[in-house]
Amino acid sequence: MTLEQLRIFVAVAEREHVTQGARDLNLTQSATSAAIAALEARYATKLFDRVGRRIVLTEAGRLFLSEAKAVLARVHAAEKVLTDLADLTRGSLVIAASQTIANYWLPPFIKRFRSQFPGVAITLTIDNTDGVARRINEGLADLGLVEGEIDDPSVSVAPFAEDELVLVVPPDHAWAHDPRRQPAELGVGPWVLREHGSGTRAIFETTLSQFGLAPRDLAISLELPSNEAVRSAVEAGAGVTVVSGLVVSNALKAGSLVQVKLDLPKRRFFALRHKEFSMTRAQRAFLDLIAPKPSLTQRHVPVPSRGRNDQLS
Numbered sequence: 667m668t669l670e671q672l673r674i675f676v677a678v679a680e681r682e683h684v685t686q687g688a689r690d691l692n693l694t695q696s697a698t699s700a701a702i703a704a705l706e707a708r709y710a711t712k713l714f715d716r717v718g719r720r721i722v723l724t725e726a727g728r729l730f731l732s733e734a735k736a737v738l739a740r741v742h743a744a745e746k747v748l749t750d751l752a753d754l755t756r757g758s759l760v761i762a763a764s765q766t767i768a769n770y771w772l773p774p775f776i777k778r779f780r781s782q783f784p785g786v787a788i789t790l791t792i793d794n795t796d797g798v799a800r801r802i803n804e805g806l807a808d809l810g811l812v813e814g815e816i817d818d819p820s821v822s823v824a825p826f827a828e829d830e831l832v833l834v835v836p837p838d839h840a841w842a843h844d845p846r847r848q849p850a851e852l853g854v855g856p857w858v859l860r861e862h863g864s865g866t867r868a869i870f871e872t873t874l875s876q877f878g879l880a881p882r883d884l885a886i887s888l889e890l891p892s893n894e895a896v897r898s899a900v901e902a903g904a905g906v907t908v909v910s911g912l913v914v915s916n917a918l919k920a921g922s923l924v925q926v927k928l929d930l931p932k933r934r935f936f937a938l939r940h941k942e943f944s945m946t947r948a949q950r951a952f953l954d955l956i957a958p959k960p961s962l963t964q965r966h967v968p969v970p971s972r973g974r975n976d977q978l979s
Contacts, residue, residue, distance in 0.1 A: 762806070769913075815936065833908050841906065893909060
């Protein structure tokens with residue numbers, strides 16, 4: 667039994683006329699009659715009685731008509747779901763983002779997306795860069811947004827924004843009164859840093875290597891699992907840190923932290939998605955929102971991660 671046979675049966679039953687039913691469906695009379703005959707033969711059940719030039723439903727036909735209409739109604743509902751998803755009137759989007767992006771960069775973009783597509787439900791999970799990449803790899807998130815580079819052959823990676831790292835100290839630290847530092851002085855610290863696995867930590871250690879230093883050269887007093895904990899510890903005098911300017915902007919304005927001048931490279935934010943999964947319209951719309959056209963979904967974007975070039979589309 668096919669959906670086409672059901673549609674033909676319902677059209678003929680409602681009209682109680684083969685020719686008129688065929689006309690409604692833009693089919694020939696012979697094709698319509700053949701479809702009805704095939705149903706009756708397949709299930710050895712008469713659906714219509716021929717009365718002169720008319721046809722009328724048998725008892726079996728009347729019972730089957732109710733079921734056929736219900737099936738077609740469900741098909742129509744299913745088609746509408748796909749249409750709605752295509753038009754972004756319904757759907758869902760699961761985003762996993764690293765802490766800096768999720769807490770300081772992403773909220774206004776989520777607000778704009780919800781304003782444009784109120785029927786699409788967004789779920790946001792916050793993790794460090796390694797954790798976000800793991801969620802994408804395991805299919806637990808549709809999109810990942812991180813500030814560290816990822817080396818996973820199953821994950822497509824593309825940059826979509828930039829961020830500025832800053833060196834900050836508490837107001838009573840010696841560096842606050844002589845705010846230009848040379849790389850060789852960085853070993854003094856003491857340092858308050860994010861945990862291993864965070865993008866901020868990875869970028870900072872890469873920068874250290876460019877300065878001719880290694881993590882072991884630093885006097886690290888604390889390793890903490892969140893930007894807020896790092897900022898609070900530095901404000902309390904536990905040491906110095908390098909963190910996103912987004913994290914400490916209010917503290918710098920309030921004077922609870924002081925920025926120390928040090929040439930630090932800008933870092934890029936990266937969007938992640940699983941290579942094996944088709945991109946949904948919701949994913950594409952969100953990527954277009956955070957990276958205005960030409961978008962990440964439409965062009966090849968090189969990523970200098972261990973010599974790899976990936977793209978999201």
